[in-house]
Amino acid sequence: MDIIARLVAAVGPANLLRGEEAVAPWARDWTGRYVGAPLAVVRPGSTAEVSQVMAAAHAAGVAVVPASGRTGLTGATHAPDRIVLSLDRMNRIRAVKAGPRLLIAEAGVILDRLHEAAEAHDLIFPLTFGAKGSAMIGGALSTNAGGSNVLRYGSAREQCLGIEVVLADGRVLDLMSELHKDNSGYALRHLFIGAEGTLGVITAAVLKLLPRPRAYATAMVAVPSITAGLDLLARLREATGGAVEAFEYMPRSYIEAHLAHIPGAREPFDAPHDHTIMVEVGAVAPRDAEPGPDGTIPVVEQVEEVLADLMDRGQVLDAVVARSEAQRREMWARRESAAEITFTQPFFVDTDIAVPLDRLEEFLATIRHRLAGIDPEAKDFVVSHLGDGNIHYTAYPTRGNSDHLAAIRALVDDTAVSLGGSFSAEHGIGQSKLSAMRTHKDPVAVEVMRSLKAALDPKGLLNPGKTVPGP
Amino acid sequence: MDIIARLVAAVGPANLLRGEEAVAPWARDWTGRYVGAPLAVVRPGSTAEVSQVMAAAHAAGVAVVPASGRTGLTGATHAPDRIVLSLDRMNRIRAVKAGPRLLIAEAGVILDRLHEAAEAHDLIFPLTFGAKGSAMIGGALSTNAGGSNVLRYGSAREQCLGIEVVLADGRVLDLMSELHKDNSGYALRHLFIGAEGTLGVITAAVLKLLPRPRAYATAMVAVPSITAGLDLLARLREATGGAVEAFEYMPRSYIEAHLAHIPGAREPFDAPHDHTIMVEVGAVAPRDAEPGPDGTIPVVEQVEEVLADLMDRGQVLDAVVARSEAQRREMWARRESAAEITFTQPFFVDTDIAVPLDRLEEFLATIRHRLAGIDPEAKDFVVSHLGDGNIHYTAYPTRGNSDHLAAIRALVDDTAVSLGGSFSAEHGIGQSKLSAMRTHKDPVAVEVMRSLKAALDPKGLLNPGKTVPGP
Structure with a gap:
């Protein structure tokens, strides 16, 4: 039985999409930067089906790209000629518990729906950003998404008590703790959050709710x-x-x-x-x-x-x-x-850097000076979660050849890192920041990431070519 | 050159302790439960020396037990006939930065000193618990220690922005970020925090400071x-x-x-x-x-x-x-x-469970009933971080044979887990909770922990026999 037949057996024929028209929604991202049709899109409706899909892929040695709302900015769900595992049908809110202030949701629930579900109980689920009308919680956790109120509530990671994960070989990892304190072994939850689907597929989560500001x-x-x-x-x-x-x-x-x-x-x-x-x-x-x-x-x-x-x-x-x-x-x-404004120019280099608060002005002055050095007519576009030291610095160069764009991206990253900053504050790595990972991340950290990837996905089938740069 | 000679070469003869008298402070813990003299105690004074110690141990295939303040309650630093790597000489506060509100400390700094250093800048480092006068930050992070203000400030994990880690083979992993937002790859910091020295040795940390309540x-x-x-x-x-x-x-x-x-x-x-x-x-x-x-x-x-x-x-x-x-x-x-009161009775079973808040009363009623069923004259001692659902339930049985103590411990753990709780809220696993890990932790989670341990410490030399139960 080939992989397609096995996937059909897992999810039913209606939930295995093939052909240009059927996969079109997954053939380009909303920014228009990541284009390329997947081979197929498999849409499991339950954790058990995700497990069967991964077991089938593992047996066949076929790579899989997990995806949910696909609002990310780094190409983490880019899947040309790959099989996309879409979590969009796993869109149930399993429970809202107002007393202990938590919500249990499947990976495909859109953020806006989480906000509404919390508000119905006079509580809030704080995680929010521009794409809240289409971003799904599975992707938000896999990216460790930030947004506009990290200052008070933290990133996605801080708003999550437990997760359920399907591993590369289909095993289901149950970390659905509802406890605020649980020190029973390694912090596995934190390893899968922010791993962009390269270590496992997050299928559900226990989320913290908070009092609604009056x-x-x-x-x-x-x-x-x-x-x-x-x-x-x-x-x-x-x-x-x-x-x-x-x-x-x-x-x-x-x-x-x-x-x-x-x-x-x-x-x-x-x-x-x-x-x-x-x-x-x-x-x-x-x-x-x-x-x-x-x-x-x-x-x-x-x-x-x-x-x-x-x-x-x-x-x-x-x-x-x-x-x-x-x-x-x-x-x-x-x-x-x-985000919408960022992508209105023909050529752009969008970034997501962070620097210590006392280096913010220096960062902007330095990068503008350096940008002018290689493209005197270039413009820029700046918006910042200032309290987090997180700047979305977008350069609009006068020409769009890829070497030039890469040189500008390297300039921005270099400048941030040289000021004690990071080349990725909240958008993650995906594929657009792999080269920055290679250049700027502590090399031992990259080696450790490769060891962890090999340990949990020895065949390299989960979202290959993302997050961790190859040797 | 044998391992002792190599360790002496790394730290100097004064910092390699051997012989009953010299190692006596490491031969029993403060509770008196974990007794057994280590073969030697090596006391590196810098990250470079820790690296040399680990490289030597790795080359020789010799196991090492990292230790700092040794105030833990699960036997995580118990090291009979082992080599203890004591971080107590790494006791420098490298910097206090009042503007960005952070403190950079080596692993061997005692919590009380951190408190004082923060207060000198009119700030606080909130992590605190009874043993604050001897517990060191390296151990507190390795345990992901909690304490009496987790309700507001979180556990050790939440109070840490960055760490420096020496790996099993001596490589130094630099994760000393001072940023509040940094999404550059897997959350390695969280993996080493709470890992009880089984994946690497935390040698330094960047800690968050907070405004001092007025x-x-x-x-x-x-x-x-x-x-x-x-x-x-x-x-x-x-x-x-x-x-x-x-x-x-x-x-x-x-x-x-x-x-x-x-x-x-x-x-x-x-x-x-x-x-x-x-x-x-x-x-x-x-x-x-x-x-x-x-x-x-x-x-x-x-x-x-x-x-x-x-x-x-x-x-x-x-x-x-x-x-x-x-x-x-x-x-x-x-x-x-x-803690002092807990250990005043000849026989005791001290525990550290958590349950959802709405099950606290049920937990206490159930465990007392069940305890009476196997030891009608047993007494108990209860203190609780109530807002976290975390109960330190100590049973005082009428007899101290190890089967009886183990049965009571299992009873407490079973009762907590059956109510949706955890058998370890803040004290960690060490060796006293390995059997609970085997019984109660999701088996896939234990498999994943074993995979991670094998990936980062393939020779099994870092604190062997702790945290992760063997197959």
Whole structure:
């Protein structure tokens, strides 16, 4: 029996897609950068079926590329002429437990649905980013995705208590702990989270839910410099007891690109400013969230007091605090259109670097200088989870040949790493950052990763050619 | 050249200890349970020396047991006739960076010194537990130690940004990232944290520092039941916006044992109560911490309001709020003497289980019933990080033969696991919980652990016979 027949036996003929038309949705990613039709797409509907699929692939020595929402930015699910294992049919929320505040979901549940399911119990599942309407939790965990509130809630890893994994040979690994403390052996959960499907296929997860903030203070703030922005962050954190959820930096070029490319986009302030920050503080405790006799909300007052004080000192140039949910949504929409704007130019090098907070200004100054050195007319596009030191720096070169693009990518990575930073803060490695892994990651770390890959996937069948550079 | 000569070459003769007297400190642990003199103790003073020690051991095929403060409770550093690699000389704090709030320490730094170093910069390193005066950070990370404020700050794992590890063959793995976001490949840090020195030797770490709470509300509270205690926790968390740091349960038997065994111990209340909780809330924000015009501290008022309301409803029976640092210290000392009290009886079975919060009462009722079934005169001793669902349940059987002790341990583990819990919440596996690993851990998880061990330590020389049960 050939592999296709075995896969059909595992999932039924309706769930094994072949032929140009059937596999078309998997033949290119949404950015248009990763193009190439898979040989077939297999869509198991249960953990048992995933196990059968992997056992069949293992027996046949056939490689498999796990995929879910396919909103990643590094080509981690790129699968030309490969078999895609799509988790999209595994889209059940198995349970929401409001008492112990957790949610059990299969890998194919879209983030937005998790948000809704939590909110129905007056709780939140905090993990969120622009692609929340199509990203699925399996992929978010496999990428260890970040987003706009890592500052307060951590990355995907921190929001997960347990996972279920199908190994390369089809064995099912049950790590579905609902406990907040469990020290029973190696931290296997953490090994599979962020491994981009190269060590196993995450099929389900136990996710933490958290109290829903009762009120938000959301504001657009213009500051004279990034350093002033970081001072603002420190002041807000102190004033609110660490309740800053988002601290998103957008320079003038971002605002202009947003105005140019997004219908209905508006200026955040009456006058243009070089440095704009969107800040959001979430108040959980009643004393911060409940309106006073005059209708003012304490958390909003806290933020306004800090802003007023810094404005007196010239450290804040302008500020607009959202007065309605509509205004808040407009602020978020401005930030969340970043990915869409990034890909509007014919040539681009998008990156996801992190540097220590006190090197952010130096990073931007240095990379601009260095970029001008090899492409004087190049433009750039910057948006940053500033509080995490994470900058999405996109270069728009004047020409698109691959050597030039690779040279620019290397320039950005080099610059970040030379400042004590990382070439991948939250998007992962996939295939676009393999060369950076080879150049910049501690070589012993890469050797250890290869040893782990060989131990758990000795035939090299799980998402080959991703995450870990070859020798 | 034999292994001893090679080790002497690596660390110098003064740092290679042999002979009964020299190795005596390593010949028994502080509980007196793990007794047996090591063949030698090698005390490298630098990462390079640890690397040479491991390379020598690897070349000679000689096993090594890494050890630091040796305050663990599972026999993870038990090393009869083995070579101990002691990290105690690697006791430098390499840097404290107050701006980015981090501290870089070698493995042999004692927790108390970390606390002091952070406090000198008006910050805190939160990880703390009873043994903080002798436990070292290398061991705390290797155990993924918990303690009394996991509720707010997480376990050791969550407080660490980066580590340096010497592998079984002496290679040095540099994962000393100072970044809060770094998604560059597999989460190797998490694999070595909690691995009890079986995959590599942690030689240094980058640790997170946090804002120092400006005020504490610390109280002893008597409640009618554990369920009432959990309601109190929920109310306090809501009222304080999640600022509860410690929520430690001590039943009457704990209070009595404390009075009996600790000089100067006092009753927490005028009348005895069955269920006592020590709670601490830490206030970081000025609005919670700064005294009002009448001298009252907002966070103390918040706690008192909740306590008064629950007292009206009969859900709190009595409460004492600390009015001075001395009173606060007395409350903490009562809780932190738990380990000392545990080991005062001739026979004991100490455990470290976790169950979901809504099964805590059921766990205690069930285990007492089951214990009485096999040893009707047995007593027990309970202390619990209640908010984590983590109970240190110690049985005091009437006889100490090893079969009987093992049967009781199995009873406790079975009971926890049957309620969706874990047989090891924060103490790790070492050697005392290997049999529980064999019985209760997902068998595929144990297979995966064996594969990882074989991949990273193919000769099986790092702390053999610990953490992962053999086939």
